[in-house]
Structures are given as structure tokens and as C-alpha cells.
Amino acid sequence: MREIFSGIFAIFGKDLLCELRTKEVATSVLVFALLVVVIFNFAFESGGDTAGLVAPGILWVAFIFAGVLGLNRTFATEKENSSLEGLMLCPVERYVIYLGKLAGSFTFMLVVEVIITPVFLVLFNLPLFLPGLVLVIVLATLGFTSVGTLFSALSANTKARDIMLPILFLPIVVPVLIAAVKATEVVLDGGTWGDMATWLQIIIAFDVIFLVISVLVFEFVVEE
Amino acid sequence: MNENGGPSTEWAIEARGLAKSFGNVRALEGIDLAVKRGDRLTVFGPNGAGKTTLIKLLSTLSRPSAGKVLLEGLDIRKAPERSRSRLGVVSHSTFLYSNLTVSENLRFYGRMYGVTNLEQRIRDVISQVQLLPRLQDRVGTLSRGMQQRVAIARAVLHDPPVMLLDEPETGLDPHAVSIMRDVLEPFTSGERTVVMTTHNLERGLELADRVVILHKGRLVYQASRKEIDAASFRETYHRCTGAGT
Numbered sequence: 001m002r003e004i005f006s007g008i009f010a011i012f013g014k015d016l017l018c019e020l021r022t023k024e025v026a027t028s029v030l031v032f033a034l035l036v037v038v039i040f041n042f043a044f045e046s047g048g049d050t051a052g053l054v055a056p057g058i059l060w061v062a063f064i065f066a067g068v069l070g071l072n073r074t075f076a077t078e079k080e081n082s083s084l085e086g087l088m089l090c091p092v093e094r095y096v097i098y099l100g101k102l103a104g105s106f107t108f109m110l111v112v113e114v115i116i117t118p119v120f121l122v123l124f125n126l127p128l129f130l131p132g133l134v135l136v137i138v139l140a141t142l143g144f145t146s147v148g149t150l151f152s153a154l155s156a157n158t159k160a161r162d163i164m165l166p167i168l169f170l171p172i173v174v175p176v177l178i179a180a181v182k183a184t185e186v187v188l189d190g191g192t193w194g195d196m197a198t199w200l201q202i203i204i205a206f207d208v209i210f211l212v213i214s215v216l217v218f219e220f221v222v223e224e
Numbered sequence: 225m226n227e228n229g230g231p232s233t234e235w236a237i238e239a240r241g242l243a244k245s246f247g248n249v250r251a252l253e254g255i256d257l258a259v260k261r262g263d264r265l266t267v268f269g270p271n272g273a274g275k276t277t278l279i280k281l282l283s284t285l286s287r288p289s290a291g292k293v294l295l296e297g298l299d300i301r302k303a304p305e306r307s308r309s310r311l312g313v314v315s316h317s318t319f320l321y322s323n324l325t326v327s328e329n330l331r332f333y334g335r336m337y338g339v340t341n342l343e344q345r346i347r348d349v350i351s352q353v354q355l356l357p358r359l360q361d362r363v364g365t366l367s368r369g370m371q372q373r374v375a376i377a378r379a380v381l382h383d384p385p386v387m388l389l390d391e392p393e394t395g396l397d398p399h400a401v402s403i404m405r406d407v408l409e410p411f412t413s414g415e416r417t418v419v420m421t422t423h424n425l426e427r428g429l430e431l432a433d434r435v436v437i438l439h440k441g442r443l444v445y446q447a448s449r450k451e452i453d454a455a456s457f458r459e460t461y462h463r464c465t466g467a468g469t
Binding site for chain 1: 283285286305306308311313317318319320321322323324328332333335336337338378
């Protein structure tokens, strides 16, 4: 068990260090997500009825597009100098590589969300302290990145990986995105925990199912 | 340990009926190969002969379509993690991260291999490849030859008993090749078992205790180095492969 966590942390630490050096993912993803939120804010008058209706969708559109941009880079960096082969030569189970990469993708996306969400709430005149929203974002991001990391590995071996990733994985994550948008809508409307329980259960079920599936199939995705 | 967890065999590597297909293309077919502990095997063959595919199968990077590989008696498909911990692989790709420094790259791989006393070990291996002054430099700022020397340090960091070298001199200029030979020498001698693929007949013979030639995915020649006349080996190679080198 110690070797498993040691491997996961080593990969996570390496990805973090690479990103701190280059800042190529964080910068592009953050700028893109901010632009989406700001542009939609201009399109829909803040505080109006329309804004209240579309706000949850706008927030998740920003996260999805930013997430796809970031996930595209998850395994693309491992193709340079064939370092994915270097990782695969390490004496760890294949799923350790998956979990290490997932930890990185999940953290990067959470960092972007931590910055974007307050900006979004201010622009749309919504309250800043929403614990329910934090829970929805964390759980839905886990589901989104768990599938995205798997498909990032799959698309990294294709020529048109930038196009292949969204085509392959967005249809799969539709259930978690719909549940996330609906749960966010409940939170922004001032609903109770009970009101969003069904949506949270869907998100948690999605997270568990796709985490287990991804761990099981990852070795078949990365091996020839 | 053998595949049943028993005592070790005298063979470092045994390949039995090894085959690999990509769709309808047979990259390797019916490869039977045995390398004794401490022996150095050179695999020759023209482009597309299946040399890299063979290294990928031996190193668990690829699954065989048929047959099996035993590493020190251990079936590598049944115990892939234990097998990989006993392998060091140097390829024409370095497997290094160009944005990280030499020490950060080695520290990362050292953690993945569970190397004890890691900082000292990093200094030892990087000294052996004569790059200690560049330890804190980013890999991307090093020349191709230096990067390949860091790749050797990465491969031997966990002191593996078996080394697989897949055309390690590809893309290097003659001066870098010469330095590489000096650097590789201590890692490929002694009790370590070495399998190397190369196009370079002279270099391959120089290193080998045993030689095999692959052609179109099949093993068409194998002999002990002692049985080979270096002067006429080029002719043998041409006859086996029907191609120049």
C-alpha cells in the first residue's frame, strides 16, 4: 500500500513541478475560463431573471471548456521524449499512473475553479458563501476528471488528439454535467441540502462507477 | 526466483514461442531465445526486423500475441512489477522531462523505483556518467549526447541485474557515441545481463558474448561470439537479411 501512495504522490509531485515551471496549462485554462464567464455576463444582464436561469449553465460551460483544454495536456506532456514509456517501465501497477495523473488533473481543475467561481458569483450578483456549491463542484470535478484522464490517455496516442478528446469523452460525462448544473441551480436558488440530494447521489454514483472502471481498464488503454 | 517462487535459474531471460502482431502485420513470430545471467546479447537486424518490438515485449511495455517471457525464471506477465524492478531500459528516447533538472528527473524515477538512500545514489550514478556539474541544469538545456547519458543514469539508478539497450546510440554524433561507449562500459560488464539492439555491426560484436539476427520478425541466426569471425560477419549479416547495413 505504501508503494502505491508513494507512486501516486511521486507522479503528482512531478506534474505539479512541471506545471509550476511552464505554467502552460494554468495560464491558458484560467484565461479561457475567465473570458467565458465575463462574456456571458455581458450577454445576460446580471441580476435579471434570465441571468438567474442561465447562471448554472454558464458556470459549468466555463469549467467544461477549461477542463477539456487542461485534460488535453495531461498525457500530451508524457509523449515528449516518450516519458509515458518511462512511467510504464516503473515497477508499479498501471492504475498507480492513472491515479497520479488524475490527482494532478483534479488539482489543476480545482485551482481554476477556486479562482473562477468567486469572479462568477460577483459578476452575477450572487452570494459568495455557498458551501453547497463547493461540494457540488468538488464532486462533479472528480467525476469529470476521472473520465477525462482516462480518455486523455486514450487520445494521446491519436494524431488528432485535441479534437478526439472532447468527441470521445464529453458524451460520457453528460450525466454528471447535467446533475452538476441542476444541483448548482438548486444551490443558487437558495434550496436546501434535501432539494439537491438526488442530484448529489447521481454525481457520487457516477464518481464511484467511473473511478472503478477507469482504474480497471487503464492498463489496456496505455499498453499496445 | 522462478515463476513458481522457487530458486533462480541460470537464465536471465528466456523467450518461448514469442510472437507479436499488429492487426494483420506480424512483427515477431516464433522467437525462442535464452540469455544466461551475466551474458551480453546483441540483436542485429535491419529496420522493421522487430528489434524494438522484441525489447518492448521483454520490458513488459507490450503484450505478446503468443508465447511468454521469463525474467530470471519469473513470468513477466504474471509478475510485471517485480520483473520491471529488475530491468533497466535505455532507448533512443530518453524518457526524461525536459522542463525538470537532471536531479529532479532522477529523484522522480528513484521514488518510482523505491530507491533507498536516493540522494547519494543520484550523485553516484550521475558521477559515473560524468555529468555531476550539470546536476542542477534542466534536461532541455543539455545536448542530445548528455541527455542520453542522463538516460543511462536513470536506467541504472535502481541497480537492475538486467539491462535492455534499444539502439542507444541512435541520433548521436561520433564524438557523443565515443563518450557513450566509455560511459556504458562499466554498466554493461560484470554480472549484469545485457541485451542490446543495434545496426552497428562492429559495435554490436564488440559488446557481445552472443549474437542473434532478426529478419522480418524471425530469428534467422544465432551464435556465440567465439564462433563468429568478425571479418566475415558482415557477409553473414547480408546473407541472412538480404540487405546492406
